[in-house]
Amino acid sequence: MNDLIIDIGLVLIIATILAIIARRLAQPIIVGYLVAGILMGPAGFGLVTNSETIAFLSELGVVFLLFIVGLEINLKRIKGAGTAALLVGLLQVLLTFAAGFALARFLGFNSVTASYIAIILTLSSTVTVIKLYGDKHELNTLHGRVALAILLVQDLVAIIALSLLATQETSTWSFSTILVGIGGLLTIAVLSKLFLDRLFTLVSRWPELLYITSIAWCFLFVIAAQLLGISTAIAALLAGISLSPLLVHHEISARIRPLRDFFATLFFVSIGMTITFSGTSATLIGILALFVILVCPLLIMTVMSIIGFKAKPSFLTSIGLGQISEFSLIIAGAGVQAGLINIEILSITALLAVITFVSSSYFITYDTTVYSRFSRVLRQFEKLGIRHLRLQYGNTSPKPEYIIFGAHRMGMRIINTLRSMKKKVFVVDHDPQVIKKLMKKRIPCRYGDIEDPHIMEQIGIHHAKMVISTIPRFEDNLLLIQRVTVLNPQAAIIVTADHEHEGLQHYEHGAHYVILPQVLSGKHVSTLMQDPISAVIKRKTKYHNALHRAKNNKQRGTHNTYDHRK
Template sequence: MLPQIALPDLFSELVALLVVSAAAGAAAIRLRQPVLVGFIIAGIIVGPSGLNWVRAADQIHVMAEMGLTLLLFVVGLKLDPRLIRSMGSVALTAGGWQVVLTALASLGLSLVLGIASPSALYAALALTLSSTIIIIKLLSDKREMDSLHGRITLGILIVQDVVVILAMIGLSASVGGASDHPMMQVLGLLARGAALLAGIALMVLIVFPRVLPLLARSTELLVLAGIVWALLLAALAGHLGFSIEVGAFLAGVALASTEYRESMAARLISVRDFLLLFFFVELGSSVDLKVLGAQVLPAIPLSLFVLVGKPLLVMLIMRVMGYRARTGFMTGLAVSQISEFSLILVAMGAKAGHITADAVGMVTVVALITISISSYLILYSHELYECLSPHLHLFERKTAHREDGGVPMELHGPPVDVVVFGLGRYGTGIVDHLEARGRTVLGVDFDPQVVKEWNARGRLAVYGDGEDPEFATMLPLSSARWVVSSVRDPRVNRYIVHALRHAGFSGNIAVAADQRDTIEFGDDDSSRIVLAPFEDAAKQAVDLLMEAEERIAREAMQKLIHAISEHYIICGFGRMGQQICKDLARQGVAHVVVEDNPEQLPRLREKAIPHVEGKATDDETLLAAGIQRAKGLIAVAASDQENVFIVLTARGLNPDLFIVARSILEENEVKLRRAGADRVISPYILGGRRIAAVITRRGVMDFLDLVLHGDEVETDIAHLVVPQGSPRANTALAELELWRQCGVTVLATQDPGCPLVANPSPDTLLREGTELIAMGTPAQLHRAQRILSGAL
């Protein structure tokens, strides 16, 4: 028993919990164990059986539920709507049979072990369910949610969720009054479900198209809106009688067809993983080792059934449905644990008086055993299959498999020249170019829907998983000169290379990678090459840009630009950019234009304006424009978003550069200033105000033009500030006597967070951060600023 320590407050508890979790997670990784096992152990350490630090259980539970909500939301967000149409019947069939067969087998085993009937029924249903959070977290980490077995597993989990919801409704009705008739509850649930789906449909069709483009102007706001939407729908689903998981999943599906799903999902992963930490810690902290110790022996056979029998039943179902043994094996291992809902269900049964605390403890032990062991089974599923595949022929059909989409592996027609793994955008481009050059190509993809679509277009494609060690032996390798993998996952490519060697393939192999040094073939054979899509595409773009005519013109322009210094760079040659160029040229100010719009480039060439062709957001483009020698930069690109990136890039290359940026939308002015712009100009607002002022206050505008733009007078208008810590703070304006001391006239003042006050009274109190608009000569204004700073 560890010594128990009382922490003073909630913040201290959370800090201590995170420290222990980080240490346990690091130890788990060091020992080559799943990190979630480390988090569960951390929960045991800080729980009642350990240091007993967890007093704020309700707050931790809320954060755990938020993590679970975001997990299901991201899964729904990444779900292709086509998958729902193509996999719906498969999920219903596989999930339905899995629930029925597992429940019957679990019930029989429980009765054989001498468990009483009510407890046996609860145990049977508890063992039928699988942990949504464990499965999705591990499959997501392995990037297998989009695989066939990942999709089937997700369908089975959805069916299980429906079953457990109905079971909870029935349990609630059994202890309720006469008004709680089960049939009425089911009908009410169906009605509420229909209303929920109708509401989501209205949001997708009417609200999202109008709201999302506005929110997308700010990445932070878009992500926040996604989190709010997920939590809101999860809470609503909970109030309607569904699980929060169902609501979160539907929230993600609702956004899956939008163009913002990838951006939103990528930024939510870190938030999701942080909050999921509390789920695993909560699971560990709920363990009472003294209470559970007596239930270990009866829980062992039930745990063995979940870890072995349950996957075997799933494999049998998958074989009957026509899937390969490997698909069934991976799906079976994924569901080889019981669910967090299992614990909730037996707790409800104990509260209703149907089962004893011993039965609850037994199911809890089964949960801990199966969750811990199944984590390893899922993580090392490919290695396990490679070891056990010779013994799994019982679960393999000899006829065509469902994964093939009706296309047998025995291909007829001309011999295959090239086999391409992965039919995504990159793989499809490779196939297109190979076929255009007369090659016969066989496409291989682990998504049956993609294979089906290719076959429907008359193209040669078969289902296959690059991580299946036996799949290579079924390919027509005897005629193939090349096997190409467009998958940029080093682990998958290692499996493919190993399988091809094992199958005796002596042809050429090419694999894709983000970086060439991440792939090692283990030999010096020149027939093995690595494709780097981004690097190769960049080289091709450079080659195209270096054509003779363009090269000559560019070299001449570069020589001209290299001779310029103390100039201004104008990013964008639209109407405003053209006017700026005219004014600067009239005043003899050197300038260089950066433009990538092909419609504007001819005008630049005709007028012989020094320019660089390219995006102003690229370092190389701005360097070519001489940004390190430039005096200033003007960002007048077509969109505020592009101007923000231009300002960020320019500020990074030349911190001393004076930057002026145009803002089309008023709300983006703050973002441009944060990005590093010294001045932000809104042409529409500024132009409208100036026109009105010329009409209504002509003499005033003439005076301002004289002061600001005239060469006849030395007077200037400047911005002064009372800095933090200045001894002049909390002093009246009259007491400073700025006019007497330095000849400066104060035109306006503005306190932080307050509106501008024009023509301030002598009694105006100047505070720290107060800004002044003052008029005088440069020397006078400089002396005034020193007075405000306390230097004089």
């Protein structure tokens, strides 16, 4: 027992130190955990003596991880992702799996192992992408939304893969999986209707009771799975899905997350302990890593180009998904536990995770720079489109007074204000869905982006009195300022920036005004702070009603904008 306590303590201390180092180097924390496992395992210093016990405890990390995944599954997100983005996700999964399976068979693996390798290579890391895109404020961009839609499809595929692959008996997987799937869904539907909502509404009055009831519910499914001889991972996932419709599911997730993080740390460290360099082929790892880093993004970009997306969003989406997933590690671990693949595949998967997590963090950070350098070559992909998205409304030779790049929340309010003033407006956006909405409202617009070298002349930049960009990307705005300054020196230029130092550079290059949304919001809140608290509270109804009016006007297509001062 004392040795076990020492081992767990060493795991947590070393994992913490390396996780801090990983974050300081702008790497995912999981990289730190995996490296900690390598150092403490047989490939390193062999510090842990109870590796089997650590591995057993780490299984709880998988249980809690998938329980929370189930809690956070929202079917409305699938509907809201957009048909084109979901189609990209589906085709990406099919093509990458097929290519990965063919590669694994070519490398000499049998069909079962090749299937595992293919699904391992197909999935990308939701945690890594959300973290890095969030740091760059790009989750709501076109490529950010498409990437999240692809990840959503991949998560659903991972769930199915766990059902099909993570079994204990290869001869009975199909019957037990179908039985559990149907039975699980029926159980979820019946229990949710009958008493789950009432039970958790009752226990939610006491936070401690809500916490322990949620864990007990999870382990009720896990115990049933053990008795039936099926995957505990799927059982935990079904337990989470059964609670996801509840109003308190966010609170349940928040309370269980620390427990999940503790055991998940043990899981990823134990995966690192399985890595052995002696029997692992460096050539094989290199081939698989190149497949993930180069071939997978190439397939995604090809699919997006065929569907009709422009080169830039296609490239930015694809390069952001060039890593394997946390689910890949879970699936590989489940395969080893079921005896379907050997431990070398798990070791290779862990090394791939380290390599691709590190590489993708740099690719996402410098994606715009890479695109700018190879944009001329990458635009050739647009010729693959079976239906080119030539979305445009209005005169083919427009003479607008105001040109707006970006028509999301801020851009749309500017557009509505200018139209209410009877000004001639032309809008450019690289999101097909946004352009379609503008076309329905009969607002002159065009599908395209700032980096298109021909777009300035096509939209009548010579006639514009003012050019406004609501796109916060620094490089795009810098390019816009340079081109407008050359083509129409008399035009006023307004751009957007996330940070003050970027705004200063825009002014130095010729911008006449720089919008800093965060600074403006801070100034407005500072103004509110000068009023009595009672006055702020009383104005809540006015703010609430103003937002309702803005929402209703948006649905009706009218041009009245939300004004917090009304």
